[in-house]
Amino acid sequence: MSKEKKKSGNASALSWYKKMDFSKKTAMWGIIFLLPWLFGLIFFFLRPMVNTLWYSLCSMQLVNGKFQGTFIGTENYKWVIGVNTNFNRMFVEAFTNMVKEVPFQIFLALFIAILLNGEYKGRGFFRAIFVIPIILATGVASPTLSSAEAQFATETAEAVMDMKWLEELVINSGIPEQLTTLLVTYVENIFDVVTTCGVQVLLFLAGLQAISPSLYEVAKMEGCTQFETFCKITLPMVSPTILVCLVYSIAESFANAQVTNGDSTIAFSSYIRSITFNGNAAYYGYGAAMSFIYFAGTLVAIGVICGIVSKGVFYYD
Amino acid sequence: MTKKGMTRKERLAKAETTAGISFWVDLKKGRLSKYYIQKIIRNFIMSLFRYVILICLGFIVIKPLWTLLKNAITSPTMLGDKSLMWIPQEVSRIFIDMSMSKNLMNYWSSLLYTLPTTLILTVLQVISAGLASYAFARLKFKGSNILFFFVILTIVVPGDSIMLAQYAAFRNFDILGIIGLVNGTGSGINLIGNPASLYILAGTGMGLKSGLYIYFLRQAVRGLPISVEEAAFVDGAGFLRTFFTIVLPSMSGSILTVSVLSFLWNYTDTYYTSLLNPTTSHLAYNLSSLSGNIRWYITTAAQTKPEWVTTIDATNPFVQQAMISACSLLTVLPLLIMYAFVQKRFVQGAARSGLGGD
Known part of the structure; x- marks a missing residue:
């Protein structure tokens, strides 16, 4: 008796769930799956963001160890864009660097990943090697590495200079000059690019591995050439990964952008930090305004580029 | 003898009798077919190309790590020697030991x-x-x-x-x-x-x-x-x-x-x-x-052992560089070891996920 009662009790408790149609159930479970993330988003991201936005609209003061802001509208933004002599130039520089860097980075990463992917002897070794840049790029061991890398970079630059005749050949071949200078900078920077595209290689490798081998078998049976196989199978199947890599590369490129400041180069983010935390609380509003403009620019760049690219991305659904 | 217990010739003969035609052997001329030779050459060139590029890029990637290792295991007396480019002439554990120490x-x-x-x-x-x-x-x-x-x-x-x-x-x-x-x-x-x-x-x-x-x-x-x-x-x-x-x-x-x-x-x-x-x-x-603040740390660490005080000069920039290299190497090492283990599963797991495709 009691068992039956329990059963019926359960049934009535769950009946509202069973009566729900599938789309509503999906939505409910979607929210349940998202709960931890939503919690984090609201408390550890949006609230700090809104606070920062508020700071950027305020003139900040440090009173008894606490920040106090008085609302001054868009004064800070006007100062950043109109008065500060460096910000606009730095921002444009960061943007052009990104446009130059990112396509080459993606291309090289895909190329390396395809090379790493096949069946060959020692692939375990090579795959292990190409994770090293990710570890080293995080800034562990940066002081020694940067000097070692700088030394290496000059060595390699000299080695590249020996190829001057090739450079001249390319320049004199009638190809537009902007294109050749771009190519030459690519060749000279290949060492930097290889060391910064570790993550993209790893993402592409995972993307390539997820392609079903049966697709390649079919292509082979139908007599596709290697190039056709690449265009019709590999490229569409890794296109979602290309999108991820684009977003990541653009964000990273902006975050680590090196811009000229006087005679030397400086990281854009550290320039903003130096303005924000220069000991005077009044500058905190300026810094907040700067970083807001900065990431709004990043967001627009990512939105436009990925909006175009995502048209060509292939999904199963 | 091959895996299946047949010699090469026997297999060729069998291919001839069972199929009548073959992509691998040219039956009329009694040698490997044109297509098969083409395929071998193409594969060889492809893999040569692959290895050349991978080795070159791998060199770029490994070079900083090698520099770390070289700096960390060079003997203190040999530091700053211009003639040493790749392999230290005298190896010592002193920097590794020191960087592992409490200080x-x-x-x-x-x-x-x-x-x-x-x-x-x-x-x-x-x-x-x-x-x-x-x-x-x-x-x-x-x-x-x-x-x-x-x-x-x-x-x-x-x-x-x-x-x-x-x-x-x-x-x-x-x-x-x-x-x-x-x-x-x-x-x-x-x-x-x-x-x-x-x-x-x-x-x-x-x-x-x-x-x-x-x-x-x-x-x-x-x-x-x-x-x-x-x-x-x-x-x-x-x-x-x-x-x-x-x-x-x-x-x-x-x-x-x-x-x-x-x-x-x-x-x-x-x-x-x-x-x-x-x-x-x-x-x-x-x-x-x-x-x-590596100089200060080296000085305090060196005082804990008499042999370190005599051999380590904290003001020498090469010693400081070697010490940072040793510390960085020790920090990175667990990651490298872990990845070496995970790497195989990495490949397997990914390959298994590929089978789920339509």
């Missing part, structure tokens, strides 16, 4: 602290990212696309701009005043210097580069054929069951990628550790604080 890295106990905390962070981060990514890819509801915009925002927003506000949130950790009510004091608890603050960030999908993981896993889920999940729903599996028994196994390759990345980045992270949990037990954070 510098305090290596073993720090490792015992760093590895478990990093592991917990990784697990929390992967779980939160996995759940969120499945919801974004398949369990759509009104506004979920708008929410996904915030994922991109978390990738894009530079940490510096919300640094101070995030610090304040954990300095006085309280959610809607609940903790303050329970405490009875009305104010939250201080989670700075407590690894729990990092765990909370990781578990709620706001940890180091969590946005990237969510984005990547979402793409991975969208790449899976939806028909398998639909079949599971039709057969009466619930959402949780579908997620854990169908979706998770079929994207195990991507999960592994994300776990490896998360482990690497959490292990080497100095940004969040310095902000929320600045403890010298964390290897990477300790390293970053060491390298700023």
Whole structure:
């Protein structure tokens, strides 16, 4: 008796769930799956963001160890864009660097990943090697590495200079000059690019591995050439990964952008930090305004580029 | 003798009798066919090309690591020798030993602290990212696309701009005043210097580069054929069951990628550790604080052993460089060893996920 009662009790408790149609159930479970993330988003991201936005609209003061802001509208933004002599130039520089860097980075990463992917002897070794840049790029061991890398970079630059005749050949071949200078900078920077595209290689490798081998078998049976196989199978199947890599590369490129400041180069983010935390609380509003403009620019760049690219991305659904 | 117990000639003869035609042998001329020779040559050139490029790029990648190793194991008397380019003439363990000592890295106990905390962070981060990514890819509801915009925002927003506000949130950790009510004091608890603050960030999908993981896993889920999940729903599996028994196994390759990345980045992270949990037990954070003031640390460490005092000159920049190299090498080494082990599973797991395709 009691068992039956329990059963019926359960049934009535769950009946509202069973009566729900599938789309509503999906939505409910979607929210349940998202709960931890939503919690984090609201408390550890949006609230700090809104606070920062508020700071950027305020003139900040440090009173008894606490920040106090008085609302001054868009004064800070006007100062950043109109008065500060460096910000606009730095921002444009960061943007052009990104446009130059990112396509080459993606291309090289895909190329390396395809090379790493096949069946060959020692692939375990090579795959292990190409994770090293990710570890080293995080800034562990940066002081020694940067000097070692700088030394290496000059060595390699000299080695590249020996190829001057090739450079001249390319320049004199009638190809537009902007294109050749771009190519030459690519060749000279290949060492930097290889060391910064570790993550993209790893993402592409995972993307390539997820392609079903049966697709390649079919292509082979139908007599596709290697190039056709690449265009019709590999490229569409890794296109979602290309999108991820684009977003990541653009964000990273902006975050680590090196811009000229006087005679030397400086990281854009550290320039903003130096303005924000220069000991005077009044500058905190300026810094907040700067970083807001900065990431709004990043967001627009990512939105436009990925909006175009995502048209060509292939999904199963 | 070949595997199947037939010689090459016998196999060729068998091919001739059973099939009558063959791509591999030209039966009329009695030698290998044109196509087969072409194929061999093409494969040879392809693999030569592959190896040349991989070895060249691999050299670029390995060179900094080799420099670290070379600096770390060179004997103190040979430091700064111009003739030594690749291999030290005299090898000594003194820098490694010193950097492991209490005054510098305090290596073993720090490792015992760093590895478990990093592991917990990784697990929390992967779980939160996995759940969120499945919801974004398949369990759509009104506004979920708008929410996904915030994922991109978390990738894009530079940490510096919300640094101070995030610090304040954990300095006085309280959610809607609940903790303050329970405490009875009305104010939250201080989670700075407590690894729990990092765990909370990781578990709620706001940890180091969590946005990237969510984005990547979402793409991975969208790449899976939806028909398998639909079949599971039709057969009466619930959402949780579908997620854990169908979706998770079929994207195990991507999960592994994300776990490896998360482990690497959490292990080497100095940004969040310095902000929320600045403890010298964390290897990477300790390293970053060491390298700023290495001379002083070397001097204090050298005084603990008489042989170190005589051989190590802390004012010598080469000694300082060698010591930082030794410390960095020791920090990076566990990661390299771990990756060497995971690497095989990495390949297997990814290959298995490929079989799920339509």
